Every structure is written in structure tokens, then in C-alpha cells.
Amino acid sequence: MVNTNKENPAIDTYIKEFKKDLEDLDIDSIYVKYLGKKGIVNTLFAGIRDLSSDIKKDVSKDLNTFKSLVESEIKNKKDTSDNTSSEKFDLTYPVNPTKIGNLHPVTIVTRELYQFFHYYGFSVQDGPEIESDYYNFEMMGVPKDHPARELQDTLYILEPEHLLRTQTSSIEARILKNTKPPIRFVNGGKAFRNETGSKSNGAIFHQFQGVCVDKNITMANLKWIFTKSLKFILGEDTKIRFRAKYYPEVEPGLSPDIECKFCVGAGCEICKFRGWIEIAGGGMIHPNTLKEAGIDTNEYSGFAFGWGLDRIAMQRFKIRDIRLLINGNIVYV
Numbered sequence: 001m002v003n004t005n006k007e008n009p010a011i012d013t014y015i016k017e018f019k020k021d022l023e024d025l026d027i028d029s030i031y032v033k034y035l036g037k038k039g040i041v042n043t044l045f046a047g048i049r050d051l052s053s054d055i056k057k058d059v060s061k062d063l064n065t066f067k068s069l070v071e072s073e074i075k076n077k078k079d080t081s082d083n084t085s086s087e088k089f090d091l092t093y094p095v096n097p098t099k100i101g102n103l104h105p106v107t108i109v110t111r112e113l114y115q116f117f118h119y120y121g122f123s124v125q126d127g128p129e130i131e132s133d134y135y136n137f138e139m140m141g142v143p144k145d146h147p148a149r150e151l152q153d154t155l156y157i158l159e160p161e162h163l164l165r166t167q168t169s170s171i172e173a174r175i176l177k178n179t180k181p182p183i184r185f186v187n188g189g190k191a192f193r194n195e196t197g198s199k200s201n202g203a204i205f206h207q208f209q210g211v212c213v214d215k216n217i218t219m220a221n222l223k224w225i226f227t228k229s230l231k232f233i234l235g236e237d238t239k240i241r242f243r244a245k246y247y248p249e250v251e252p253g254l255s256p257d258i259e260c261k262f263c264v265g266a267g268c269e270i271c272k273f274r275g276w277i278e279i280a281g282g283g284m285i286h287p288n289t290l291k292e293a294g295i296d297t298n299e300y301s302g303f304a305f306g307w308g309l310d311r312i313a314m315q316r317f318k319i320r321d322i323r324l325l326i327n328g329n330i331v332y333v
């Protein structure tokens, strides 16, 4: 508060403090401290109204002098710093573009596949990542004593009933069990296995699951949709071959391979020198699975397939190591 003494030593104290701040503080801090809305100058002026009328005039005069001093010194300091600054502020300089990032490669291919399958009448479904033994194994034709279960090193949450789903087929099991045909859906999601990480295998990976159950569904329908969708996502020039393959949940089973885009069939580290990449698996849904779901196998048949989304993304975007898809490095090289 303003000292009422005629000599007004309080002002001297503020001047002294201000001169010290001029040396120590940056220009913005000084401005706020002295000339800001709640700064010292305004506060001192506000205190004048409480003074007796005989000293008001003198104190006002002192405060005006102080204010002028503060304003001129701040201006001087600003001019000096502007002149010595090597970087001039140029209003016409274009603004640096903001880095807004991009969608994850797996998200991009997943969304494109949703788009493709939506066109052919497939809906998008979802299911839990922590799954029960029943939906993950039992219902998909892998009973407890089945040797196929040994193929999968499962990550259990609570053995033996609760686990991290080893395949997105668990969603298929849930939908079949709880929906009446005709059924057409797809789903993209994470699956988990107790794998040692390598360039082409990871403990966390992404699968894209598709199911169609209707009247008169055959392998020809599955082969057609595999061919059409693979070319849609990887380009019309993609070479595809089909191999018969065993999967416990289908009968018969098949696996489409695509010619490796890294080496164009010549053989490289990514395709393990085969020239081809196993990219998906599928087949006709096993009658036992349909029966377990309460679906009449005399009336309905269906196909199911699962894609390896990471491998699709790797081939599509030329990503050489599957581990790059889930680490923190945002630059894919």
C-alpha cells in the first residue's frame, strides 16, 4: 500500500525493486508484474482513493512518475532485445505444418476390408479379448484332449477356463451360438499367443475373421471372396494360390498364399525364401460346430476364414518386421 509519508519512501522501494527486476527478469514477466491488470502500478493507484485529500495529490504525482518510468524502461528493454535478437519475427512467414500423424497400417487395412465386406452384405461384429475355453477351443472343434490344442501355446488369465483369445474364431463361436442364419459378418481384432517374437511372428497379432452361413454355400463362394478381397486390398496384380490345409474348426480347409511382394516370388527373409506368404486360412465350417450352435446342417452350410492382418499390412506397406507394428517407433523403415 502507498506510504502516506510526504517523502514517500515506498515509491523508492518500488523503483529499486523494479530496477533489479529489469536486470533479472524477462520482459514479459516484468510487464505482467508491473503493468498487468493486477500489477503493482494498478494496485498502487487503486490505493489512492483511501488516502486523505491533503496527500492524494503528491502521492498521485509520485505514482505517475513511477508509472512513466516503468513504461519507458520496459519499452527500452523491449527495443533493445528486438534489435539484438537474431531471429526477426516475420508475420508473412508461412506457419510450420502441424504433424497430425496417420492411421496405423493395420487400422487402414482393417477399415478397407470392412468397406469391401460391407458391400457384399457382411456386418461388423465384436467379441471379448479375454475369452472362455469354451468359445476359444471347445466350440471350434478343439476339445481338451485334441492334439491341435498343442499347436497353440495359449496365454491363460486363469487356467484352464479364462485365456487371451488365440484366434478371432472365438467371435465366430459366439455369433453362431447366439444368432439364427442367414449369418454374414466380419471382425478385425487382436489375438494372442505365447510366441517368441521374430520378424514374422509376434505374441500379439491381428486377425480378420469372416463368416457366412446360408443355404447352398460352398467352397467356390469362399475361393471367390478370398480372390476378390485379396486383390482389392493388395492390388489386382496380386498372385494367389490355394492349398488344402487342416484347421480343426473347418472341413475341408484351405489356405490362400500370395506371392511375396518384397521379392516378387524370388524368395527372401520375409517369406522364408518360399516366394509365397501364407496370408489367411479358411474352409467350410465343420458340421459339428454348426450343430453345437444349434444350426440345422441339412438346411445350412457356411464358410469361415481368418486373415493375418499384420502380414497383409506388411505386404501392403512394405514393412519388413512385424514387431514394428506394435513398438513405439512411429517411423516405418
Ligand SMILES: [Zn+2]
Binding pocket: 260, 261, 262, 263, 264, 265, 266, 267, 268, 269, 270, 271, 272, 273, 275, 276
Ligand atoms: Zn519374399
